[in-house]
Amino acid sequence: MDPVKRQYESYPYPARDPADEARRLVEGSPSDPIEIDHFLFRGRRDWRRPFRALIAGGGTGDALVMLAQKLADAGCPAEIHYVDLSEASRDIAKARMEARGLTATYEVRSLLDAPQIAAEQGAFDYIDCCGVLHHLPDPSAGFRALGEALAPGGGIGLMVYAPYGRDGVYPMQDALASLLGKDAPEVQVAMAREALASVPETNGFRRNPFVSDHEASDAGLYDLLLHSRDRPYAVPELLAELSAAGLAAVSFLEPLRYDPAPHLPATPAFAERLKRMTPAERWALAERLSGNMRMHVVYAVKAGREGQAMASLSAEAVPRWGGPDPRALAAKVQAEGGFAITMAGLRHRVPIPKAAAPFIPALAAERSFGEIAKAARMDWFAFASTFGPAYRALVGVNLLHCSKGLGR
Ligand SMILES: C[S@@+](CC[C@H](N)C(=O)[O-])C[C@H]1O[C@@H](n2cnc3c(N)ncnc32)[C@H](O)[C@@H]1O
Structure with a gap:
């Protein structure tokens, strides 16, 4: 079995209990419908029209449940298709949906099949792919598959890991793999916890205040430090992947964090240099200067539509x-x-x-x-x-x- 599939069969991610659906809705980015409308449909989509969404690598269902619940509340005739390699994750996602009386179609299948699904059932107006592409053996194939499955006027909400805010994670992953790589998952988790408690204060992971997933649950620890396949993307690498897949970024989230100006002296000399940079160069500079980005959330569309996708301040906008x-x-x-x-x-x-x-x-x-x-x-x-x-x-x-x- 593929080691990534094996991991998510043992540790469905994130750890969720369907019983909790009775007391709270997990919300976040990407894939909140209002964000989707704002960044991908100019804030003007007619939500009375059908909306086809693919949740690609949906895990235990956070985006699936949020999107389905909010679109149901809005009376939108949405068709949501969930795919994930992990049966255990699918079961939890489905149970969470059922706890709310929501429906979707579910497949234990690779997101690499998205173009076939689109060819058989229709292209997607929206694709959520959160925390998945960086785990693929060939992430470029994943980006391409999502691009091919997207309807021409549709959009994608992505999250991929970013390198600088994850300082210390990769050396720690390598250290734990060399020590525990041959052990059973439960042994790895238990011994990794012990090892973490004893590494010196000079250890890069220990010094990084931005990563805390390992504290939340065993699934979080496994995902962060024991993952068998995980690579981060700096802004230029992510933009290159999007471009190779015929896609282009509309906006990163939160947009202000991708502005380098607040991290530099407010002098004319710096302002002049910033002005000469392209938006992509400025986003990359913000990432390098801030050092705190451990993931990128980005909304993207088919290349050529990126300038027309986002809402702007207009008299009609709500x-x-x-x-x-x-x-x-x-x-x-x-x-x-x-x-x-x-x-x-x-x-x-x-x-x-x-x-x-x-x-x-x-x-x-x-x-x-x-x-x-x-x-x-x-x-x-x-x-x-x-x-x-x-x-x-x-x-x-x-x-x-x-x-x-x-x-x-
Ligand atoms: C870190 S989890 C993220 C889950 C969910 N998207 C979220 O953000 O909560 C990664 C998920 O991607 C799934 N996955 C990995 N490779 C996949 C592939 N090729 N096709 C579909 N799902 C995949 C895993 O099974 C796992 O459930």
Whole structure:
């Protein structure tokens, strides 16, 4: 049996109990439908139309359950197809769906078969592939398969590991493999825990504050440190894989984390050099400077459509607020000209002009930006220039998206 399949039969990932569906919905990125609408369908998709989604390597079902539940709540006629190599993972994913009265089709099958599935049943409007491609023997074949299975106007939400935030993980994986590689999985897990407790404080893994999956569960420890096949992607490598598969990135998440400017001196000399860089060069620079990215979440589309996929500030766009009480944020912006937010262990100061503060509470009111401007008795151009910097900042930290058809 393939060692990766064997691992996920023994340790379905992430560890989930279907009984927990009665008390909470696991949410995250990629694959929240409002994010999908914002980044892939300009925030204008008509969700009354059928929506075909593939959950590729769906594991124990986090993305499957979130997508299915939210689309069911929105009354969207969605057809969701789940594939994974692991029967044990499929069983848990299916039980979680059944606990909620949700349906999908399930196959214990490789995502490399996505083009055949699409040819037989129809191309996919959306493909989720979270934490899978970096485990394939030939990841490029996986990227290509997903690209081929995608409908021309559709999009993909991906997560792959990133190298610099995983400092220390790979030497530790090699160390444990050399020690325990021939042992049974349960022995590996138990002895890895003992070994971790005794490595010196100079050990790179021990010094890395960004990785903690091994503390959550045995499945997490196995996934992080005992994996038989796992490679990370720096931004340029990921973009090259997408490009070779006929795909292109629309946006990384959170967008602000991929802006290198806050990590550099705010002088004209640096600003001038940053301005000369392409977006891809800036994303790569942000990754190299920040050092805290342990994964990349990226929304991608067929190459050529990347400039037309994402929502923008327009009178028709309907904002969807994804944060805590927007009135409290408005008060903070009014008082301080911005706010602070911690993402992946790094505190970011997010400047927002005070003049935009009065509009922030309206972002949760389910009204279009045009209606918000009208209520403030402002013509569209005055509103857009006052609110534009706030729009970019709030989308940048993933608190604000646009979707005409989906509410929170
Ligand atoms: C780290 S888990 C991620 C699960 C899920 N996507 C999530 O984010 O919670 C990786 C999953 O990919 C599956 N997998 C690995 N190679 C695969 C392949 N070629 N086709 C389908 N699934 C695969 C594994 O069985 C495992 O369930």
